[in-house]
Amino acid sequence: MTAPMVHPVLKNGVGAFIPQCRRLVFHYCERSGSSRGMIEYVKKDLIQFAKEHPHVEVIVTPRPSKHPVIRGLYLNGKDKVVCVRNMEPKDIAGKVELLKESSGNRMKVFKKPVISTTESVRGIWSPFHSAPHKI
């Protein structure tokens, strides 16, 4: 009989902070015009980015006859893909920042200002344990 799987409760940032983006793959086509900005970015700005972020594995691969694409792989195993066809190097740098700064989670609506899994400090209100109303 196997023991049940125990999943560690991860609280990134409490003890140590681990950046969530672990790999960025840059696909480009050498012939097509939509990859022009991507090729220029790879030649000029990408090396500086890779040096500044040693925790991110940067891969550049030709992908012929397709639009240029940046694929980010994260520590939770999920990936995010961004098509950067016809973009200037400045805009591609913005997309790279976007991928680098997010985690693998889906984009979602944040409804509350604080996300908490701890019990409430003051406890749940009960009419039997609070001061009676006085007029």
Place this chain on the structure above:
Amino acid sequence: MLRTLSGRLACATHRANAAISTSVSASRQFSTAFTAAQATPTATAASPVTSETSSSSNSASPVNLLRDQLRYYAVAEIKNRPYLITKNDIIVLDRLKDVQLGDVIELNQIKELGSKDYAIQGKPYVSPEYYSIKATVIEQPKGKIVETFKKKRRKHFQRRYHMKPLHTLLRVSELEVKAQ
């Protein structure tokens, strides 16, 4: 529920001892603390707790009473908005332009510092020598598309605006009350 009841009964004995200014509710004790240099100049004169804090090594001082309890919360003001936080929480803010991933931010605008039975309310902020609160920038994501739809009926006017909000997520890595 039982745990709550016994906890309140146990702390009832403290109420008689502490000379703390009380608010309306009998079950919780509130103390107003004067603040450090960033406070308004009139804060110290009007505070009823001035005599308490002068004997700061007293173990019954408000901060030590609060500290002896198990868990704390704080109401932090970030960019003029209040956030009620405990340790390990994630704060969702509008995007901060001047932070990077992994930066540690010390929060020093704390309006209220509390535990189960005691709370210290700042005027306007609690003195930073009572606490140490730090938050780490863990993520700066884009949110889901938000649609704003405006219509004026019978006037042939309607608009759809779309935007993707930018956020900064902070993880509260440390929330400690310092012994006085």
